[in-house]
Amino acid sequence: MSFFGIVDTFSSGTFTGWSYNSSVIKQTLTVKINDLKVREIEANILRPDVKAAGVAPEQCGFAFQLNIQDLPADGCILSLVDSTSGIQLENGIFTLLDGILTPGFPDNTAEVIRPSLSIKQYLKAQEDKFGDQTTALVAKDLLKAIEHLPINTFVALSYLLVLGRIPDPVGFQNSLSNGRFEGNAKFQFVLEMMRSEEFKKKRTPTLVLADLQGCNFSRLS
Known part of the structure; x- marks a missing residue:
């Protein structure tokens, strides 16, 4: 929630x-x-x-x-x-x-x-107020939506929903080869992406959550 x-x-x-x-x-x-x-x-x-x-x-x-x-x-x-x-x-x-x-x-x-x-000021105040707590909660919401998908689809959608872009070929292959995605690994993968400098410059947890609204990924499994 x-x-x-x-x-x-x-x-x-x-x-x-x-x-x-x-x-x-x-x-x-x-x-x-x-x-x-x-x-x-x-x-x-x-x-x-x-x-x-x-x-x-x-x-x-x-x-x-x-x-x-x-x-x-x-x-x-x-x-x-x-x-x-x-x-x-x-x-x-x-x-x-x-x-x-x-x-x-x-x-x-x-x-x-x-x-x-303004709405932008409000969002900035929320991010400042809750910091990494908000990031972790949104990462969990994202994980619930896509964790059931095949690994290659999971990685591609993580890039798209978190960073707002498709993964570059090298980054995509590195993610697939470096991550075993067992236990808590998928959550850590998403969370680390949301803590990256690229994410902080381009996106916010609020925008990730908004992009998730109305999406149904069940057909992709």
């Missing part, structure tokens, strides 16, 4: 953004007040900018409004989380104090919230 999502804008009780959980078809968010679930929002608005960035399918956006006057008068914490995983969206926490809803937690809002991030 991989999850990406962010609150793009907030103004006068109106929230907009996008959210995508790769483990489910229907994308839903939960609005919480002081950790109590008060509302569920479906993320089904078209976001061609998100799709173009290779992050998620186009139908992943959301927009909804809350009446600030209906929130607890003595203050509260409002949060937006993915309904399936419970993971909080980036920029998805707000504090109500003295009738004013402010992004972030009390007393340190400047540290918690960032101004509206």
